[in-house]
Amino acid sequence: MSKVALVTGGSRGIGAAISKALKDAGYTVAANYAGNDDAAAAFTEETGIKTYKWSVADYDACAEGIKKVEEELGPIAVLVNNAGITRDSMFHKMTAQQWKEVIDTNLTGLFNMTHPVWNGMRDRKFGRIVNISSVNGQKGQAGQANYSAAKAGDIGFTRALAQEGARAGITVNAIAPGYIGTEMVRAIDEKVLNERIIPQIPVGRLGEPEEIARAVVFLASDEAGFITGSTISANGGQFFG
Numbered sequence: 001m002s003k004v005a006l007v008t009g010g011s012r013g014i015g016a017a018i019s020k021a022l023k024d025a026g027y028t029v030a031a032n033y034a035g036n037d038d039a040a041a042a043f044t045e046e047t048g049i050k051t052y053k054w055s056v057a058d059y060d061a062c063a064e065g066i067k068k069v070e071e072e073l074g075p076i077a078v079l080v081n082n083a084g085i086t087r088d089s090m091f092h093k094m095t096a097q098q099w100k101e102v103i104d105t106n107l108t109g110l111f112n113m114t115h116p117v118w119n120g121m122r123d124r125k126f127g128r129i130v131n132i133s134s135v136n137g138q139k140g141q142a143g144q145a146n147y148s149a150a151k152a153g154d155i156g157f158t159r160a161l162a163q164e165g166a167r168a169g170i171t172v173n174a175i176a177p178g179y180i181g182t183e184m185v186r187a188i189d190e191k192v193l194n195e196r197i198i199p200q201i202p203v204g205r206l207g208e209p210e211e212i213a214r215a216v217v218f219l220a221s222d223e224a225g226f227i228t229g230s231t232i233s234a235n236g237g238q239f240f241g
């Protein structure tokens with residue numbers, strides 16, 4: 001029986017590449033998504049990967065969704081907390097709503113998803129949690145006080161939980177991608193992207209989603225059992241965190 005992997009935000013952007021790479025590596029993959037039904041349907045059509053709709057910002061929805069995935073596919077061995085949103089704004093213009101939405105999804109979402117799978121992983125003495133943080137959680141980014149705070153929080157969460165999971169065969173790691181060529185990054189004003197951001201990336205280009213997916217497959221593998229609490233930076237040399 002192949003292991004089951006659940007990827008949040010798994011039908012678009014970096015998450016879609018992660019879902020596909022895990023499937024190619026032999027996992028039975030469930031891709032969670034929050035809103036875009038058309039993209040999810042197209043993704044299933046293209047890949048054969050089942051999609052499940054709920055918001056990671058809602059604890060009860062996560063618990064219910066995870067139960068459904070486990071009933072249909074089997075116990076979750078690998079959880080990839082990838083779902084994330086941006087509500088960029090300079091701080092003097094940022095609203096409480098923009099702050100809350102990003103913290104609820106990008107930080108509390110990790111609690112909401114990990115808590116319902118944690119006891120099962122402890123009982124089975126095996127688990128792989130991979131949290132997708134960001135270079136901007138490591139270095140901070142003007143216009144992203146909300147996002148940077150949440151993504152830095154993801155790294156703290158990773159380090160704390162790694163210590164709790166270690167004796168139970170559960171590893172908890174983070175990947176901190178830099179600027180990857182997805183819709184999220186392409187939504188940045190072109191002038192800002194070309195004049196302020198890309199010049200700060202030593203390799204001189206945006207990353208590819210597959211370059212993040214490869215690191216997830218590695219951390220999910222049985223062979224990565226001694227790596228826990230780490231953060232892999234994958235950012236083209238932009239920041240050495």
Ligand code: CAA
Pocket residue numbers: 086088089090133134135136141142143144147177178179180184185188189192197
């Ligand atoms: N540091 C310091 N000051 C800065 C700055 C920076 N990096 N960037 C902008 N400013 C200043 C500007 O110089 C300007 O100052 P003045 O008013 O004195 O001229 C002021 O801030 C306002 O700048 P903008 O005109 O750009 O303001 P805006 O309201 O039109 O746009 C913004 C603000 C939406 C945040 C825009 O600057 C932006 O999109 N920045 C990029 C943010 C970013 O990197 N987001 C990443 C999204 S992708 C992602 O999150 C994935 C991932 O993990 C990497």
